[in-house]
Amino acid sequence: MRAFKTAILSAALALGLAGAAQASEAVHIPQQNWPHGGVFGTIDKAAAQRGFQVYKEVCSACHSMRLVPIRTLAGIGFNEEELKAIAAGYEVQAGPNDAGEMFMRPAIPADRFPSPFANDQAARAANNGALPPDLSLMAKARVGGEDYVYAFLTGFEEPPAGVNLMPGMNYNKYFPGHQVGMPNILQPDGVSYADGTKATVEQQAKDVATFLTFAAEPHMDARKQMGVKVILFLIVLAGLMYATKRKLWSTLH
Incomplete structure (x- = not known):
């Protein structure tokens, strides 16, 4: 119990430091060129499909997308059979049954992506007190949108000389305050793209940023x-x- 309270306190302190740093230091987010940018731009469906693969194989271990129905993926080119196959890879809670009990069943395309944790408390317990944010609207919730998502995912590095990280924190040059509980989750060839695209860290970051942009605004x-x-x-x-x-x-x- 004491360890859990310590983790919560550490997370709260980290958020406080990040907020103070954000107020005193403006973090410059580099702008990227996106196919969907501008009045005539459209979502790169191939990139969005690769981004979904990155989310599914890497990000979904900690981050939920509980506002997004699985059938939304039709907008980036998945057909009905593919949607059913994707949905079948998840389980969602249903019920109650005739005995009044809740039970788990395979998801269908109409279901939303389930959370990797039963509740926020379980998510905090699995992440040293920090609550991984839901990614449904992440590309719209952060200043800079997809540019911020890309910068954050590619911004992990060793801290500069003289910078002391708090226990359990990682250095990210694009995160306000530069200390974040999330580790660097993208690794070269961390996924194997079905279309043969080389899975560099930058490519994975751009693909998942494209996917999150689509998820936040599918229309x-x-x-x-x-x-x-x-x-x-x-x-x-x-x-x-x-x-x-x-x-x-x-x-x-």
């Missing part, structure tokens, strides 16, 4: 397409209104 491509159509419509409408105005006023002179 982004459709929204952009609708926006372009509306702009074109307004341009045509403005032209017609101008032509009509010219026609009407020409009879008055």
Whole structure:
């Protein structure tokens, strides 16, 4: 019990230090080029699929995505059979049954991604008191969006001379305060991409950042397409209104 309270206190202190550092030091997040950037950009579905693989094989051991239905993956190119196969790899709680008991069953595409832990207390106990954040909206929740996600995942390094890390903390040059409980989870060739893409740390970070961008806003491509159509419509409408105005006023002179 004492060890658990110590872990909680350490995590709280770390968050406090990070907040103070953020207030006193602006961390510069480098900007990346993304296929989905700009008005006409669209999600790179191949990259998003690779990013999902990174999430599934690496990130999901600690991080949940409990706001995202599995069937959302259809938006990056997974067909119905693939969605069923992906869902079958998870178990979700269901019930109660006739005996009034809850039970576990294989997930279906309509289910949301289950959490790796039964509850927040279990998650903290497994991570030295720190609560791994849910990644459903991570690409929207952080200033810098996908740029921040990429920078954070590639920002782990040895601390500079004179920097003393708190017990259980790791140095990340892009994290406010530079001390974070999460270790460097991406390793070269840490996953084997089915399409043959070389799984460098930078590639994995860019792919998972793309996937998290899609997960946070799965209708982004459709929204952009609708926006372009509306702009074109307004341009045509403005032209017609101008032509009509010219026609009407020409009879008055």
